[in-house]
Amino acid sequence: MILAGGLSTRLYPLTRELPKPLVPVLDRPVVAHVMEYLRAHGVADLAINVHYYAQAVESFVGDGSAFDVRVTYLREAELMGSAGAVKQMESFFDSTFVVIGCDDVTDVDLQAAVDFHRRSEAEATIVLAHAVDVSQFGAVVVDDAGRIREFQEKPAPGTERSKLANTGIYIFEPSIFTRIPARTFYDFGQQVFPEMLAGGRRFFGMQQRAYWCDIGTPREYRRVHFDALGGAIPLRIDATALLQDGILIGSGVRVAPDARIVAPACIGKRSRIEADATIDSSIIWADVNVGAGARIRNSVVGRGVRVEPGSVIDGQQVAS
Numbered sequence: 001m002i003l004a005g006g007l008s009t010r011l012y013p014l015t016r017e018l019p020k021p022l023v024p025v026l027d028r029p030v031v032a033h034v035m036e037y038l039r040a041h042g043v044a045d046l047a048i049n050v051h052y053y054a055q056a057v058e059s060f061v062g063d064g065s066a067f068d069v070r071v072t073y074l075r076e077a078e079l080m081g082s083a084g085a086v087k088q089m090e091s092f093f094d095s096t097f098v099v100i101g102c103d104d105v106t107d108v109d110l111q112a113a114v115d116f117h118r119r120s121e122a123e124a125t126i127v128l129a130h131a132v133d134v135s136q137f138g139a140v141v142v143d144d145a146g147r148i149r150e151f152q153e154k155p156a157p158g159t160e161r162s163k164l165a166n167t168g169i170y171i172f173e174p175s176i177f178t179r180i181p182a183r184t185f186y187d188f189g190q191q192v193f194p195e196m197l198a199g200g201r202r203f204f205g206m207q208q209r210a211y212w213c214d215i216g217t218p219r220e221y222r223r224v225h226f227d228a229l230g231g232a233i234p235l236r237i238d239a240t241a242l243l244q245d246g247i248l249i250g251s252g253v254r255v256a257p258d259a260r261i262v263a264p265a266c267i268g269k270r271s272r273i274e275a276d277a278t279i280d281s282s283i284i285w286a287d288v289n290v291g292a293g294a295r296i297r298n299s300v301v302g303r304g305v306r307v308e309p310g311s312v313i314d315g316q317q318v319a320s
Contacts, residue, residue, distance in 0.1 A: 001086055001093075002034055004102040005051035005076050010217050013319035014285075014302045019053040021102040022060060023215065024285055026228055026237050027250040027268045029060055030215060031102045033235055035067040038100070041110040047092050048102075049074040049085040083186040090177045099170040099188075105224050106212040107233055108169060116206040117171040120146060124176055124196060127169040128205045129212040133157065136217070137165040138189065142205045148197060153189075164205065167212045218300065218317050225283050229264040238269070250286065259290075274309070 008020035015023065021031035031048075038046065046069050050057045054075060064071035074088055086099060096114060108127055117125040126148070128140055134155060141150035141162045152160060170188065179195065180186050196203045211233045213224040228235045229246045237243055240251035246263030252270040255261065259273045260280075268286035273279060277290045280297040284290070288301050291309030301307065302319035 001047040001049070001089060001097065001099045002031065002038075002102050003049060003082055003085060003099065004031060004057060005049040005054075005074075005079055005085060007052050008103075008216060011215075011221065011317070014300060014317050016319055017053070018303065019050075019057050020216070021048075021050075021057050022053075023103075023221070024268060025105060025215065025224060026235050026243075026248055026266060027241060027286065028236070028238060030105065031057070031061060032067065033105055034100060034102055035061070035064070035069055036236060037106065038098075038110070039068050043098065043110075044068070045070050045072075047072045047074060047089045049076050049088075051076045051079050079185075080183075081185045081187040081190075083180045083188045083192045084184060086172075087177060087180040087182060087186065090174075093172075093174055093177075095174065097172055097174075099172065101168045101214065103214050103216045104168055104212065105215060105228075105233065105235070106167065106169070106210060108167065108208050108210040108212060110169075113169070113206045113208070114171055116146070117204065120204045121202060122171070122204040123173050123202045124193070125171040125204045125206055126193075127167045127171070128164040128207045129167050130163055130207070130209055131165040132163070134160050134163060134165050136220075137214070140164045140166050140205050142207070146204045146206060148193075148203045148205050151189075151193065151197070164207060165212075168214065171206075222283065222298075222300065225266055226264040226281070229266065241269075256292075268303070277307075 004021040008015040022029040113127050135157050139152040139160045139162045215221045215224050242249045248266045250269035253267050255273045256275040260278045262280040265279050266283045271288040273290045274292040277294045282296045283300045285303040287304045290307045294307045294311045296313045298315045299313045300317045305320045
């Protein structure tokens, strides 16, 4: 199940009129990358919850056939939390299943994680990634067998008791549904997992030295682009896009001969970069017009924005 119903307020104003699943990564909606990742690991049947701009998500994903998967939608009139959403799809799952966020960009070996889960006879397994700084995530402490012993939610630097971050990629047995009340707002991180830990349930964390990025903050959103443009994580780009020397140019983009684009940078489809403009270490979404002489650095410019000639944008997220 792909959790895709959230409002993505951490990326405002970019997501003020765009649902998180459609936030572009390398000029393609992030949910496309997630579905392709799952399909590459043999997952063909997906459930997706939708809420915020639900019709836009459904219009893009469709029945899943474009991604060689089959999609079943959970249309949530009211968000019920991560566990509450999964609970509503209880009849969809009759064996071991995976839950992943639509904002997770990763190359985690999912089959290896499922194999570990089964060997451990776990009821729930969290995929854990090594992180230099876990202060923006949830740190997880495990024993030598991988059994989860403790959580630290966004520990201050220097206070963490683990460098293992909760990736938000979960593997469950159907018995997990007995731990989630029906028609109730319920969250895995806030309720289900602490209750399993307190009850001594078979609850494990599987460590992997793999790439993982949650694109839900401006810092991490820029990081995944720069990592992908630098080759740290292979992601598919549109066939009509051009990726060279750390710069992606989408289809239909027009760049003035004397404009300057400094890698790493991503220019979304149909955008226009006018004379003497500079794009430096930035992500430009689709249909953006960057006026003559404008300077954009370390920033994200949202879909359809017109950057006035001579403007300076530095370290910002700009939306129309």
